[in-house]
Amino acid sequence: MAREGKIREWLEQHRERGIQLLEQFVRARSTQGNEKDVQQLVIEELERMNLEVDVWEPGGKELLGNPYFASSRKEFSGSPNVVGVLKGAGNGRSIILNGHVDVVPEGDLDKWEDDPYSARIVDGKMFGRGTTDMKGGNVSLLLAIQAIQALDIRLKGDIIFQSVVEEESGGAGTLATILRGYQADAALIPEPTNMKIFPKQQGSMWFRLHVKGQSAHGGTRYEGVSAIEKSMKVVESILELEKVRNERVTDPLYEKIPIPFPINLGKISGGDWPSSVCDLVVMEGRMGVSPEETMDAAKAELESWLVGLKEVDPWFEKHPVTVEWFGARWLPGSIDVEHELMKTLVVNYKRVLDEEPIIEASPWGTDGGLLTGVGGTPSIVFGPGVTEMAHFSNEYIELDKIFITAEIIALCLLDWCGVDGE
Amino acid sequence: MAREGKIREWLEQHRERGIQLLEQFVRARSTQGNEKDVQQLVIEELERMNLEVDVWEPGGKELLGNPYFASSRKEFSGSPNVVGVLKGAGNGRSIILNGHVDVVPEGDLDKWEDDPYSARIVDGKMFGRGTTDMKGGNVSLLLAIQAIQALDIRLKGDIIFQSVVEEESGGAGTLATILRGYQADAALIPEPTNMKIFPKQQGSMWFRLHVKGQSAHGGTRYEGVSAIEKSMKVVESILELEKVRNERVTDPLYEKIPIPFPINLGKISGGDWPSSVCDLVVMEGRMGVSPEETMDAAKAELESWLVGLKEVDPWFEKHPVTVEWFGARWLPGSIDVEHELMKTLVVNYKRVLDEEPIIEASPWGTDGGLLTGVGGTPSIVFGPGVTEMAHFSNEYIELDKIFITAEIIALCLLDWCGVDGE
Known part of the structure; x- marks a missing residue:
């Protein structure tokens, strides 16, 4: 045999x-x-x-x-x-x-x-x-x-x-x-x-974003700045970055994958009182990393992309979104x-x-x-x-x-x- | 004297x-x-x-x-x-x-x-x-x-x-x-x-919204539906309702008030893992109520407005946003x-x-x-x-x-x- x-x-x-x-x-x-x-x-x-x-x-x-x-x-x-x-x-x-x-x-x-x-x-x-x-x-x-x-x-x-x-x-x-x-x-x-x-x-790493607002009473919410509304712009911006990153992918191995390297925002939390304007939203997510890039390059791209938010909304000029890399990570x-x-x-x-x-x-x-x-x-x-x-x-x-x-x-x-x- | x-x-x-x-x-x-x-x-x-x-x-x-x-x-x-x-x-x-x-x-x-x-x-x-x-x-x-x-x-x-x-x-x-x-x-x-x-x-009452998504692994996030992204549409819709409600105000007593009856979204929370697609976001807020309307009429307006979200995004047809009235309330x-x-x-x-x-x-x-x-x-x-x-x-x-x-x-x-x- x-x-x-x-x-x-x-x-x-x-x-x-x-x-x-x-x-x-x-x-x-x-x-x-x-x-x-x-x-x-x-x-x-x-x-x-x-x-x-x-x-x-x-x-x-x-x-x-x-x-x-x-x-x-x-x-x-x-x-x-x-x-x-x-x-x-x-x-x-x-x-x-x-x-x-x-x-x-x-x-x-x-x-x-x-x-x-x-x-x-x-x-x-x-x-x-x-x-x-x-x-x-x-x-x-x-x-x-x-x-x-x-x-x-x-x-x-x-x-x-x-x-x-x-x-x-x-x-x-x-x-x-x-x-x-x-x-x-x-x-x-x-x-x-x-x-x-x-x-x-696909590699991946976790990040945590802090999006700032300014507190006020809900009855005069126009005196504050809602971190929840500002977060919407951050979410949109992250989706845009994901698009830009994935448009670069040409390897046929990814042909059938709708989004080869997703950026997933998995957690959100902010505010502590229904009738106060929320002054801080924290979001946590996972960034997919391509084998063609280093972890550090991917980090740098997300960080500098978020600096660009000030072009979208001048609020972010003085209140930039901060990025923290934490927890699990896979090369x-x-x-x-x-x-x-x-x-x-x-x-x-x-x-x-x-x-x-x-x-x-x-x-x-x-x-x-x-x-x-x-x-x-x-x-x-x-x-x-x-x-x-x-x-x-x-x-x-x-x-x-x-x-x-x-x-x-x-x-x-x-x-x-x-x-x-x- | x-x-x-x-x-x-x-x-x-x-x-x-x-x-x-x-x-x-x-x-x-x-x-x-x-x-x-x-x-x-x-x-x-x-x-x-x-x-x-x-x-x-x-x-x-x-x-x-x-x-x-x-x-x-x-x-x-x-x-x-x-x-x-x-x-x-x-x-x-x-x-x-x-x-x-x-x-x-x-x-x-x-x-x-x-x-x-x-x-x-x-x-x-x-x-x-x-x-x-x-x-x-x-x-x-x-x-x-x-x-x-x-x-x-x-x-x-x-x-x-x-x-x-x-x-x-x-x-x-x-x-x-x-x-x-x-x-x-x-x-x-x-x-x-x-x-x-x-x-x-101004009267006011508190509400809690449940916005649903569908879970998936963050690496294949396209297989799920992000409740965080869906929440963005809900926030936008609430801002639109606030605008509509305040455009009705003609009383000169409100002349100097930017938003006489705000709807404030004060709290948000959703998701439990950075690399999972978030399948539920809960938001809590305060709805301002005009002396010219009843609390019940204001409730009904918010509720039916949110039903209209299915026109914005068919997702909400089968996964309607639910509204709960809770906690404090002032006539x-x-x-x-x-x-x-x-x-x-x-x-x-x-x-x-x-x-x-x-x-x-x-x-x-x-x-x-x-x-x-x-x-x-x-x-x-x-x-x-x-x-x-x-x-x-x-x-x-x-x-x-x-x-x-x-x-x-x-x-x-x-x-x-x-x-x-x-």
């Missing part, structure tokens, strides 16, 4: 084991700060696989002081990173297989039909927070490595399997792997792409569509599924931005999860796709890393 | 006593729920004056179930109303002299240069919460009655002095006096008008400018100050709306306080104006109620 057939057969024979592993991962409820249990499961699995296992809690001056560090916390005890290395024989290309174990909060429990951590299977789908984003993808990675191990061959290049924390909060886990020295010739991240291939990922990521790993992935996708893969740009960032931009490891995002269900209630994954993805990845690993003695 | 001279002389001789009384009133810190101490001082003063004193805590089904009842609370124990009646000899016109003792919260303490309840006097001004709004006016009323008592004459008509609670929260105190049966041929309320005469007072008030009490007030203002008074419409409501609209007692608002300082930090009153106002009111009482035997 050819290697391809053996891999598929092994995966079929170990389907129950893979599902069990995912079930255990999901039930470990690994929201931010609670990743220890799931990482313990990962450690045990990597030890069973005889990988060299490296476990550490991120932290220290180098991490916290790094310009790319973004997190809502500064203390990561109880939130270890885990890396398992399968050493190659040498003279092959290395690869990082990166997946995060942190999951976003379950949100409004009333919107869940079941316990968010039930890992219940209905009609070939497993339900639960983290199934799709992205523990299903992590299981694909582990199965792919195990299937190769079952072939009784040795790869030339190293496989560096990374089970990281903090992706959902800005990537401090992956940043810590880079600072620890992990690097490779390429990386693959099985975030939920519906098995589309994402060579480019954009990009790999050449002609990169060898892209080619290998497309070839093996076709081999397994007998159809052309969809190649698109992702509307959100992943740790691929850090791996590429900071770690110097070009990254592709490709995974089995359901994009639309990430961060939503009743999150689920189609179990079949976990195994198909594992098969494609296993074949890629053979091609990319090379087989010793061949 | 003519009565006029005697009144002025008495007021000059009792200046210190008047200032002391105001000082005591201010230091009693009578925010909502804490009016008992100041009312005790009022009771003692009225008893010294030998008025018939009526003290009761508002409450009961009749009050709470009344369609004009508006308050943030339903329980008024510890917040008594006080009424003192000076019975006339008969065959004269009666008058209600109404003042509230509740004061608004002191707000941001950092904005006060002194303790908000210091009652400190600097350059002829007494500072403190409630000096202007409206304990200074209440002292003018008491001094006016006392000055007349000092003349040793008897009036024909009754003087009904009302020291009420709850004006700042919607008038439940004055409503309770009406339900207790107090009524008169006219009323005078010394709210802070800068000694302008206000025959008309508009109006008295004929040719009313006899108006004439008397103008004549005596000129007699004391040797100049024409300014007659205007007020940009806010007072308990005069209830006295007129519910109690059938036409009301004028005229008082010594500084309009601009009401509800503000470092609130103050010019002490001289308290005594000038008292003199004008005393002369009015003589003319209005008539002197027995003349």
